Amino acid sequence: xxxxxxxxxxxxxxxxxxxxxxxxxxxxxxxxxxxxxxxxxxxxxxxxxxxxxxxxxxxxxxxxxxxxxxxxxxxxxxxxxxxxxxxxxxxxxxxxxxxxxxxxxxxxxxxxxxxxxxxxxxxxxxxxxxxxx
Numbered sequence: 381x382x383x384x385x386x387x388x389x390x391x392x393x394x395x396x397x398x399x400x401x402x403x404x405x406x407x408x409x410x411x412x413x414x415x416x417x418x419x420x421x422x423x424x425x426x427x428x429x430x431x432x433x434x435x436x437x438x439x440x441x442x443x444x445x446x447x448x449x450x451x452x453x454x455x456x457x458x459x460x461x462x463x464x465x466x467x468x469x470x471x472x473x474x475x476x477x478x479x480x481x482x483x484x485x486x487x488x489x490x491x492x493x494x495x496x497x498x499x500x501x502x503x504x505x506x507x508x509x510x511x512x513x
Contacts, residue, residue, distance in 0.1 A: 381408060381431040381432065381433060381434070382431060382432065382433075382434050382437055383410075383429045383430065383431050384407075384430055384431065384432050384437055384440045384441055384444065385429075385430040385444055386426055386427040386428065386429055386430070387427050387428045387430065388415075388422050388423075388427050388428070389415070389419075389422070389428065390409070390412045390415055390416055390428050392428070393409045393412065393428040393429075393430050394409065396430050396444055397409055397430060399443055399444065400430075400432065400440055400443060400444070403439070403443050405432055405436045405439060405440050405443070406432070406433065406436070407430055407431060407432045407440070408430075408431045408432075409428060409429070409430060409431075410428070410429040410430075410431055411425055411426075411427070411428050411429055412428050415427070415428050430444075463501050463510060465503035465505065465506060465508050465510065466508070466510065467503065467506050467508040468503060468505050468506040468508070470503055470504070470505040470506070472503065472504040472505055473501040473502065473503050473504070473510060474501060474502055474504060475499075475500075475501060475502075476499075476500060476501055476502035476509065477497050477498070477499050477500075478497060478498045478499075478500060478502075478509050479496055479497035479498060480497050482496075482497075483496060483497045498511060
């Protein structure tokens, strides 16, 4: 096994490991528990190491160095949104949580949360709230 990448935090290594495993490359994370226990040691020991078999190293490096952000942007649910405001017919709607401020205020005043907010969309043209289905 050889080291193909080093990370400051274990969660970064796990994301990279998942990318490799989705391509069928078996990998191993080293020093994860040491960094979790004493995160200040991360730089001293060289971070969390992502290791693969020597035969898979070239392919693993190619996957880890690839930029898939454009593919993710194209698949985002909001990218081709079909929500239309029922009041004015505008397509200028954004994700919005109704009642979030009052729920926070109740939490501050009473000391325990009351979750009475709703997730949905808000029209930027007429300020109408549209509930998620």
